[in-house]
Amino acid sequence: MLEGRLQDVVDELAERIGRSVAVNDPRVHILCASRHFGDEDRVRVRAVLQRDAGSAAAGHILAQGVDRWTEPGVIPPRDDLGMRARLCAPIRWRHQLLGLLMVIDPDGSLSPASVEAVVEATGVLAPLMYGEFAARDTERMAREEALRQLLSPSATVRKAGRDALVRGGRLPSARCAGVTVARVVGDPPADRAGVVEVALRTGLERVAGDRALHTEFCLDGPRGLLLTCSDRPVPEERLRARAAVLLQQVRSVLDGSAECVAGIGETVEGGVEQAWMSYEQAAGAARAAGPQTGGDGVVRWAELGALAPLSLIPPDRLTPALLPAPLRALLARDPSGRLTETLAAYLDHAGSAPRTADALHLHRTSLYYRLQRIAELTGLDLADGDNRLTLHLGLRLRSLMRAAGQG
Template structure:
């Protein structure tokens, strides 16, 4: 069972050769996945294929439910081979799994369908030899990929940084090397993951996987730069993207990261403003960082903030996290919130201000008789000491409520 290992060629062909050779030697189906359980290469069937294998081959990627199940078993943290239990409800036969590791890096997972007769000692030895050969090939590819990624990270960092000379140089290099076009519609997205307690490097791997689909779409070219727990995606669109386009993209990133990392970590995506030239990507990036902070502080955004939709929240979010505390709340609003009827009156005040002080619209939305609404408004004025007919007084209360929204969900750590 060893001669076919020595005949393997370099690159992707070598991995395919190793997988095919092992499968033929075992008479079992074999697949090589990346650390996110996405298929790299696979052997032919040997009559042991299950629904999961067939569906993955047809789609080119496993269903999210399968990925979540495999990762929930801790396979990505294994340091030695083990058996992944089957799941009849998922159509999954047991797999003998070997984590492909080299110098502390998880490079992939080699899986052998383990239905039917148990693997013999000779077969597990053959799998182990194949896994070592796969590790050599994948580590060489990893080193080359790391060099490329470091180069891209440096260019993107320069493009969106504060040094104008570095921005100009990075812009020229990105365009000259064909990594990104100069325009016409540029958007920068920032992604932050907080609260992950898994193995070191797992978040970065998940970020790469989540952003990979956006390197090239039907309407855009993208370039992601990934750090340990955050990433920046610079995209140049052929046409101006709509708010709905970018929201769907942000939601897709959140879903992917939730699949890859599980429900524990907090994921926030911030979409910057739309610019018309790659040279102005730094402006969109600064706005994306503000939008990330909004996504982390406003639960109603469900993890995705868009600069173009932040409105007055963007004003407060220019402040550092250390300054965003209750000391900024106007005293009149604080008195209202502390009142025994505070929750009911806060709701009434919000609705009244959101409807530009219209009593008919406010009464309709709150399903209140106007007499009852007027009574509540008088209570608000008595408690706050402010006149709701005064535009400046209404502004104080409205901005105070916006600030109160931001204070309801304090992130674990400030987004840089």
């Protein structure tokens, strides 16, 4: 068995250099570890006992750029995590990162001969791991592609995905289905793409471990897709709580380098064949979410109201050209944003001056002056329902643009 052969290499290296040694996969999940040599720390003990070093420790390791390393380097300590310094050597085969060989080295006292022994061990481990990991990756990629197809708006593509999942014995059988989409806000730099992928997978795997629900997941660029299937609708509070846990895990790995938000689609009946509708909604809700969303960063499609259909506009089409000319004129002449804020409050309160004044803590005379100024700058009569609808839709589109970082 592969695990036994890996363990033999790790144990032999640990005895040779007299240090605690471990092999992790590229997501910093521990695969095997030697016995302790009195140098263990809290992170290692947790990893050995729970098979998981924790998302914060994983994020710290990944933040060093280990997914791009081609030779050994030092992972600095993190006192707040109870984590000592480590020598980390990438395990690669044909340029593919298969794992990370970790050696506890709190004071940097590993001898050159010991470092050379670590490098030699990566050369032994790489061919052992390649075949097994290549097969797993091929299977995973095929399953994820089938799931992406299953969630396509095209009936033909959905059928291909369904058939592939049936052949693989992975098609969920349930009456209800719902989708959650987690996305990293903005375009991550190319050198952070690997960390983003690990962060999303860490979060998805965490919530997918709920055995009370049948869950499938996959990645789609800087987004994670979570399909939840059940025989009866899952309470909204539970879906939101799972999404919050997902984001918590992702943020912990990203360690402040990027923000992540999530959208939840409505639960649909009719089995997984109808899940694509929930996916479209979840993707729209995730696009509507942003750093300014506040709270836990989770947005449900059902909460969007009139913004819901607008959220389905592709991000690359969210440009100032969509905004009505009167609103663009107002924005250009309102650098402080005070008039725009007043207009938004007025429209959100259905054109009620008393309620708007109360919401903005304004004297009504001041409110009427601002509304008059808005009418002058836009050239629109705010008493006209069509004019109010035009401006309200424009403001909602602007909020989507800002969520997408385009306004």
